[in-house]
Amino acid sequence: MLELYQFELSHFSEKVRFILDYKNLPYRKIEVTPGIGQLDLFRLSGQRQVPVLKDGDDLIAGSTAIAFYLEKKYPDPAILPINAQQRALTLMLEEWADASIALNGRTAMIGAFNQAPEFRKAFFPNQTPAALTKLVNDLPDAARNLGNLVASNLPNALKAVVGAVPGDVLSAGGAIAGFGSEAVAAAKADLAQNLEALSLMLSEKPYLIGDQPTLADFAVAGLSMYIKFPASPALDIPMGLKGQGVPGLADNPAYKTFFDWRDKLYLDYRKIDETRPPVNTPAEGVPQKISID
Ligand SMILES: N[C@@H](CCC(=O)N[C@@H](CS)C(=O)NCC(=O)O)C(=O)O
Incomplete structure (x- = not known):
């Protein structure tokens, strides 16, 4: 396999x-x-x-x-069109998604993590001890060393997004270092333009290119994950993250066409992995069902 x-x-x-x-x-x-x-x-x-x-x-x-x-x-079903123009466009959009949507999405999402305590909390799996989530959320200004200590305990979900861990992952204020407000604002502006373009492209057709899904659709759908975490059960991510995303983009009705399109792509093509135990174990203190045979 x-x-x-x-x-x-x-x-x-x-x-x-x-x-x-x-x-x-x-x-x-x-x-x-x-x-x-x-x-x-x-x-x-x-x-x-x-x-x-x-x-x-x-x-x-x-x-x-x-x-x-x-x-x-495994050529069937194909994700690269035969038609030269369509193939060219597919390759171009895939590269654009990898470069622009993926990188700006990551920056904007980390900006949201830095700025919104509720969004920050959602990164912790339910079983994370309340004391640790509180520590990260309440990190005092002069707590650089403490911050790095806490960073080594950051949830894997977040480490996966930030990349190499830790060292200077957290700044003195408890925010992820290296994602200043100017970089975040620029990333959000680029994403707003991307989402507008995508919503226009998808306003009258089911897929970005032609009448079948292509690599371009899967690249755009996958790489837009950090702008708004899909609610799909196919993704085994902390429950609190599902449907959440970058304020001003994830909740903007102007991009509804895009996010509806993505939801449908999930429904139609993403599969639920039955083999893996869920990471979303019940929250601390919540009674758990025990079945006795
Ligand atoms: N160009 C690569 C990019 C892969 C990439 O950025 N992977 C990230 C996760 S989304 C990663 O492994 N980050 C951890 C790190 O860089 O240490 C691709 O298309 O797969």
Whole structure:
């Protein structure tokens, strides 16, 4: 069976999961632990980022390389159109999604994490001790060292998004360092333009190019994950994150066409992984059902 080395909360991994599901390819997810697990990944693949696909003796790193590999080895159903113009547009949109949507989405989402306490809390799996969530949320201004200590305990969900951990992950104020308000505002402005373009493109047709889904659709849908976390049960992410996203974008009615389109793509093509135990265990203090046979 195919094996996907991934973070559940990685938008590049989501792009690949979409393609695997669309092509009806069963696969086993191998959740890489951010930080330590990436050392093993480096030994395996010569680089430390997810996604990496293992197919027998073949090992492919990077979402685009994986997409092209899958298209060659498992061509039906196709994600690259035959028609030259459509194929060109597909390749162009995929690259644009990888570069613009993915990077700006990450910056804008971390900006929201820094600025909105409720959104910040949603990153913690339900089983995270209340004391730790409180510590991160109430981090005092002069707590740089404490911040780094706490950073090493940040939920894997967040580490996956931030990348390499920790060192200087948290600034003195408890915000993720390196994501200043100007960078965040610029990222949000670029995303607003992208979302407007996508909503216009999708206002009269079901897919970005032609009348079948292509690599462009799966790249855009997957890589827009951080702008608004999909509510789909196909994604095993903390419950509190589902449907949440960057204020001003995720909740903006001007982009409803886009997010409705994405919801439908999830409904039609993403599959629920039945083999993996859910990460969303009940919250602390919530009574749990115990079944006795
Ligand atoms: N160009 C790569 C980008 C992959 C990437 O950025 N992966 C992120 C997760 S979404 C990662 O592994 N981050 C951890 C790190 O950089 O240490 C692709 O298309 O797959």
